[in-house]
Amino acid sequence: MTATSGLLTPSEVAAMFRVDPKTVTRWAKAGKLSAIxxxxGHRRYDERxxxxxxVGVPQPRGSQN
Incomplete structure (x- = not known):
């Protein structure tokens, strides 16, 4: 978690979705995810x-919680 509670870096978001951080930036530019x-000039994303x-992303097989 970043120093500012509730905000995530592109790398943290990318790790959660298992994508490249550049993909997260593209999502923000496309309006799929809002960025602060x-x-x-760095992007931060609301954790909530x-x-x-x-929640809407299916989990890969074998990673049941």
């Missing part, structure tokens, strides 16, 4: 929104 820009989207 830091003062330095990401987890809500993650």
């Amino acid at each position: 820009r830091t003062l330095g 929104e990401v987890r809500g989207l993650l």
